[in-house]
Amino acid sequence: MRLVCWNVNGIRAVMKKEFTSSFATMNCDIICFQETKAQDHQVAEALAEIKDYSLYFNSAVKKGYSGTAILTKEKPLSVHYDMGIEIHDQEGRVIALEFKSFILVTVYTPNSGSELKRLSYRQDWDAAFLAYLKILEKEKPLIVCGDLNVAHHPIDLARPKANYNKSAGYMQEEIDGMNNLIAAGFIDTFRHKHPDTIKYSWWSFRAQARARNVGWRIDYFLCSPALVPQIKDADILNEVMGSDHCPVTLGFNILKEALIQSFEK
Numbered sequence: 001m002r003l004v005c006w007n008v009n010g011i012r013a014v015m016k017k018e019f020t021s022s023f024a025t026m027n028c029d030i031i032c033f034q035e036t037k038a039q040d041h042q043v044a045e046a047l048a049e050i051k052d053y054s055l056y057f058n059s060a061v062k063k064g065y066s067g068t069a070i071l072t073k074e075k076p077l078s079v080h081y082d083m084g085i086e087i088h089d090q091e092g093r094v095i096a097l098e099f100k101s102f103i104l105v106t107v108y109t110p111n112s113g114s115e116l117k118r119l120s121y122r123q124d125w126d127a128a129f130l131a132y133l134k135i136l137e138k139e140k141p142l143i144v145c146g147d148l149n150v151a152h153h154p155i156d157l158a159r160p161k162a163n164y165n166k167s168a169g170y171m172q173e174e175i176d177g178m179n180n181l182i183a184a185g186f187i188d189t190f191r192h193k194h195p196d197t198i199k200y201s202w203w204s205f206r207a208q209a210r211a212r213n214v215g216w217r218i219d220y221f222l223c224s225p226a227l228v229p230q231i232k233d234a235d236i237l238n239e240v241m242g243s244d245h246c247p248v249t250l251g252f253n254i255l256k257e258a259l260i261q262s263f264e265k
Contacts, residue, residue, distance in 0.1 A: 001252045004028040004237075005106065005145035005219060007202070007245035011036040011046045011069065017242040020049065026237070026247065029073045032106035034147045036067035036092075043069050058082065058092040066091040068108050068146075074099065083132045088125055096136060101254055102227065103136050107146035112168035119173060122149075126177030130184060141224035143252070144186065147202075147245065148220050150174040152188070155198060156217040169218055186222040189234040189250055199236045202245045210244075221250040230254070 004026050008014040011033060023031070036043050036057065043057040050071060057069040058081045076097035082089035096105045107129065112119040136142055151170050154160035163170040182188065190197075200215025209215065221234060232251035240246050 001030070001254055002026075002028045003104070003143065003145065003221065003250045003252060004031040004247050005034075005221060005249075006031065006240075006247040007034040007108070007147040007219060007243060009035050009037070009243040009245065011038050011043055011067075013037075014242045015046050019242060022240050022242065023050065026240075026249070028249070030104065031071045031247075032095075032104075032145050033069040033071075034067075034106065034108035036069050037064050038067060039063060043067070047071065056095055056097065058095050060092040061090045066093060066108060068092055068095050068106050070095055070097060070104075070106055072097065076104075083128060085128055088128055094129075094132075098140065102141045102143055102224075103139065105133065105136065105142060105144045105146075107144065107148070109147060109149045111149050112171060112174065114168060116168060116171065119168070119171060123173050123177065126174075126180065130177075130180055133181075133186075134184065137224055141226040142186075142222075143224075143227065143250070144222040145220065145248070145250070147218060148178065149218055150178050151216045151218055152178045152182075152191075155196070156200075158200070158214045158216070169216060181222060185225050187225060187228055189221040189223055189231055190217075190236065190248065192228065192231065193234045199238060201236050201238070201248055205244055219245055219248045221248060223250075227252070 039059045040057050053071040054075050055071055056079055060066040078098040080096040082094050093108045110122050110125050112122045149169055151157040200217050201219040203210035203215040230253040235249045237247045
């Protein structure tokens with residue numbers, strides 16, 4: 001099974017930028033989108049030409065803002081939207097699909113903002129999201145993917161000293177949120193497979209940052225420890241254009257029934 005995660009910075013915009021050919025090249029079983037910036041019917045219209053996939057979407061109340069979506073070849077057993085917390089459920093940031101072997105969660109974590117006005121809210125979100133994941137994990141192992149809007153370690157951004165505790169995405173409070181996910185047992189699959197590789201998934205549109213590779217790794221696939229033996233590969237497709245983010249991937253073996261039973265025990 002091959003999974004892809006991509007913040008498209010506008011699903012309608014990316015469809016005008018050779019998305020179909022990029023999508024075909026990815027050859028994925030499931031693709032999760034963040035920042036669709038469209039209402040439900042607009043997401044459905046934008047992706048109408050993609051055949052043989054079931055589509056699930058969660059749009060923000062505010063038009064043209066935030067939003068998530070998932071295309072999957074295999075239909076899930078159940079679908080859940082949001083976290084069940086009204087203050088956090090207005091921006092279409094979470095979708096969870098239950099499959100036989102695992103639950104897949106895609107998330108678009110709130111950005112703290114250029115002036116850090118949402119940093120306090122971001123801390124509340126991080127705590128609520130972790131609690132939500134731990135509830136889901138009682139049922140089945142999790143794969144969690146999305147734009148988490150944080151560079152975890154200095155290796156994950158080009159200019160750590162210049163940005164630490166000054167820029168959204170590399171504030172200690174945000175790093176603490178990521179630390180809490182890892183402390184709760186979730187595995188950063190890219191770092192698991194590539195401990196020392198420098199690769200980024202987001203670049204500012206300013207100052208030719210992408211051309212100069214002045215970037216940040218803020219898009220992730222995390223998973224429950226029970227799934228680690230099933231990880232085949234993890235990658236960042238920084239040659240794929242169309243957004244200020246690039247896709248990240250996870251190659252994954254279907255969880256064996258014996259492992260499911262072991263996890264449940």
